[in-house]
Amino acid sequence: MPKILLVEDNEMNRDMLSRRLERKGYEVAIAVDGLQGVQMATEGTFDLILMDMSLPELDGWEATQRLRADSRTRSTPIIALTAHAMAGDREKAIAAGCDDYDSKPVEFPRLLAKIEARIHPAATPR
Amino acid sequence: MSDRTAGDRPEDLAPSAPGPLSVSTLRHDLKTAVNHIRGYAELLIDEAEDQGWDGLIFGLRDVVKNGGVAAVLIDNALPTGPEIQPDLAGLCLQLSPLADTIRDRCATLTREADPTVAQQITEDLNRVVIAANRLGQLLDRECRVALGEPSECPIPEQETTDENPAR
Numbered sequence: 339m340p341k342i343l344l345v346e347d348n349e350m351n352r353d354m355l356s357r358r359l360e361r362k363g364y365e366v367a368i369a370v371d372g373l374q375g376v377q378m379a380t381e382g383t384f385d386l387i388l389m390d391m392s393l394p395e396l397d398g399w400e401a402t403q404r405l406r407a408d409s410r411t412r413s414t415p416i417i418a419l420t421a422h423a424m425a426g427d428r429e430k431a432i433a434a435g436c437d438d439y440d441s442k443p444v445e446f447p448r449l450l451a452k453i454e455a456r457i458h459p460a461a462t463p464r
Numbered sequence: 465m466s467d468r469t470a471g472d473r474p475e476d477l478a479p480s481a482p483g484p485l486s487v488s489t490l491r492h493d494l495k496t497a498v499n500h501i502r503g504y505a506e507l508l509i510d511e512a513e514d515q516g517w518d519g520l521i522f523g524l525r526d527v528v529k530n531g532g533v534a535a536v537l538i539d540n541a542l543p544t545g546p547e548i549q550p551d552l553a554g555l556c557l558q559l560s561p562l563a564d565t566i567r568d569r570c571a572t573l574t575r576e577a578d579p580t581v582a583q584q585i586t587e588d589l590n591r592v593v594i595a596a597n598r599l600g601q602l603l604d605r606e607c608r609v610a611l612g613e614p615s616e617c618p619i620p621e622q623e624t625t626d627e628n629p630a631r
Contacts, residue, residue, distance in 0.1 A: 348496065350591060354503040361510060392492065421495040422488050443499035443535050446506060 340457050341365045343384040345375035345401065346419070347393050351442075355388070358446055364453075372396030376404050379411050385457050387411075389436065391420040391427075399434045406435035415456035419444070487550050491542045493602055494559075495535065500595035501566060502531035504588045517581050523573045527566055527592060534562050534599070556603045563600040567593055 369375035391398035418431035541555035
């Protein structure tokens with residue numbers, strides 16, 4: 339079962355997204371801020387990280403940078419999530435080290451396709 | 465919060481330009497509420513389909529549809545760049561009735577659901593209502609600001625446990 343780390347501070351976002359992912363067969367671990375996210379990502383093994391960018395303690399931008407600087411998490415796919423969705427945010431997320439970007443409100447099939455493309459790249463049509 | 469402010473970040477990593485920060489924050493808060501509305505309604509549809517609760521699906525799809533319309537209205541009214549002026553008054557006029565419609569639909573779904581089903585869906589429907597209330601409160605405040613009226617009451621903290629007090 340693919341394992342996803344969801345780094346999200348908003349309780350309803352966490353509850354909703356983790357339940358939807360679990361329904362699709364993913365195992366979901368949860369971190370509630372950037373520091374916890376970095377700690378869990380470096381100490382565990384995850385197939386993918388979903389990173390909210392507006393996080394307390396350590397925001398998603400810096401958390402992503404730290405994960406990219408750590409050999410244990412350098413190659414773990416990270417998808418950025420944000421409700422800000424301002425012009426240029428996607429490019430900024432990629433520049434910060436994220437592999438992909440998605441905006442809220444989450445279009446679940448679209449997000450699922452991005453997750454699948456990162457976890458099972460060979461099986462995903464391009 | 466991060467020990468670095470947005471202004472301390474390198475230019476290429478800052479999430480938003482400083483100009484439209486308040487619009488960015490409003491977009492964020494409105495879209496978070498819409499995310500809850502759509503997400504929980506879609507989750508309930510999945511569960512309704514699995515459980516054969518066919519009577520709920522039409523109403524839930526209506527909630528999802530209204531959430532989608534709300535997202536488009538927010539995108540159209542609140543600019544993603546500094547060069548476009550936000551249309552707060554227009555947004556309030558169009559979005560407030562949608563929030564009311566979503567609340568009404570949830571109330572109807574709860575009222576009309578079979579008692580055994582209602583017990584299982586009430587918690588998630590309440591989450592949709594909480595998000596619609598949040599949407600309405602944000603819009604009410606923004607309408608008053610746009611019209612130059614004093615706000616009746618300060619916007620309450622989000623009605624969920626949220627580890628980020630800045631939201």
